[in-house]
Amino acid sequence: MVRLHIQRQDTVMRESFSGDQRLALTLRFLATGESLHSLSFAYRVGRCTASGIVKDTCTAIYNCMKGTYLKMPDTPEKWKNIDKDFNEKWNYPFCVGALDGKHVRIKNPKCAGPLYFNYKKFYSIVLLALVDANYRF
Structure with a gap:
């Protein structure tokens, strides 16, 4: 592909x-x-x-x-369905996605200084994920 x-x-x-x-x-x-x-x-x-x-x-x-x-809802009805799912399953109204992140540990890149140093006291990049009410990306 x-x-x-x-x-x-x-x-x-x-x-x-x-x-x-x-x-x-x-x-x-x-x-x-x-x-x-x-x-x-x-x-x-x-x-x-x-x-x-x-x-x-x-x-x-x-x-x-x-x-x-990586499909995004392309009509207002699809967005409203996602909102409805969050409200029905999780009792969380006016929500169209759940976002979370994970620090992925890396070696300190040369000449990067403190750019990749995080609050947990190690070097990392952040991996973010956005899901709907059914845990679908």
Whole structure:
């Protein structure tokens, strides 16, 4: 599904990094938090190339899956149904979503200073999730 959007064309000078390799590099980065420097050695590409691959692949994943997995209500009636569900199931009126976050521990990025240091006294990024009354994203 995503492969066609991340695959690049081979040139006379070199073969392109395949769509499968691009996806593997990105998933490894997202799953492990491994540094781009380390990934660039593992996949034998430059650090800036690895960074571009992660960015392009994440954008392609979002664009391919947003219509299927990240649907937003598109009519006022659908919004009202979500509000009705929250009111009936949880006795919480005028609500159309429940938002929560989780600190995902990371290594301190170089030159980031205190940017990623949180109130819990470790480095993290925040993962947010929004669900409806039935726990659906």
